[in-house]
Amino acid sequence: MATISIGALAKAADVKVPTIRFYEQIGLLPPAPRTESDRRIYDEASVRRLGFIKRARQLGFPVDAIRILLDLSDHPDRACDDAFSLAREQLAAVDSKIQQLESLRAVLGRMVATGCDGSPGGCRVIEALDQAPAHDASTPGGAQGALDRGRAVIADARRRSKRSEARPRNEDDGV
């Protein structure tokens, strides 16, 4: 049977050598048989398996999911419900990431679109970060809520400090 080295496998599957060792370490790839001089040897099946892993990673499947997918791939007789629910989950995760990123893009787009007039103290980007809630369509009680909470906490502290002294030690006094 034709065997190849780890470097050749890396080239064949377009994956870095340390990544292959890493996959072996975390159990995605089985421990490779070794030569007498302790070098890993692989074959065609290894290329296929590593390719499988790489494609799954490209699709964003987390390692734990890939473990299950590999297991299912090794046992094609089993029902494939698990594979389908993993794919569905992954699809849902990708969908929600896209939505999040699109609302980010809207905010960033507005920031950038307002333009920079070069006037001192008038940077829209900084201004936006200073004041605006970043995006809270999805987070009830989000940024604005945080601002309110902030003010409430500070006011509270102010009230308390009138009654009992806080005795702060700041950077001025010695060290």
Add this chain to the structure above:
Amino acid sequence: MATISIGALAKAADVKVPTIRFYEQIGLLPPAPRTESDRRIYDEASVRRLGFIKRARQLGFPVDAIRILLDLSDHPDRACDDAFSLAREQLAAVDSKIQQLESLRAVLGRMVATGCDGSPGGCRVIEALDQAPAHDASTPGGAQGALDRGRAVIADARRRSKRSEARPRNEDDGV
């Protein structure tokens, strides 16, 4: 001046306590002054600064970018070109991430849409991962190229092994 504890600051800015210490550690927040019993004390400015950081993080700015943004925010007299190019870069990064995710979604969508007929050995998800290039519109010489490379490397190894013996030691022989 009203001062608050780290816990109160955390609540005010809706950030976890260890995160605040972490931000201090990496220099996003200045070292907080301490009480006599070594507890950190904060004020309204801290709430604003932490809010600034939080909003920037929500927009996906990396920490290094936030460092620059904070610096610009501290010196409003400076030109804000840097802030704008950071925002533009971030917008571009978000855009490209969205594009990548959308092509992923297409592949995953096809996987899921073909449905599972429950027949053994016929799982479309596994099949797709086994064979199909995941998505290589953006990567010239991507998955298909890798398959070809794989075959070439294996063929090469086969040829070589005919000439010089490879003497592999596999799991069977002792140990």
Add this chain to the structure above:
DNA sequence: TTGCCTCCTCCAGTAGCTAGAGGATCAAGC
């Protein structure tokens, strides 16, 4: 005083690799 809460520092862990140190082995050319 008791008990609970918050705070402190330090360390380890998360995901998925990637890079480097320091050393062994291999293949090719002379």
Add this chain to the structure above:
DNA sequence: GCTTGATCCTCTAGCTACTGGAGGAGGCAA
């Protein structure tokens, strides 16, 4: 046979941006 450069080995640490826990000290109300 010897040298040279490529490749391989293990082990460790680093990356991002936090998060959680251990073990101990301080603060506050009843």
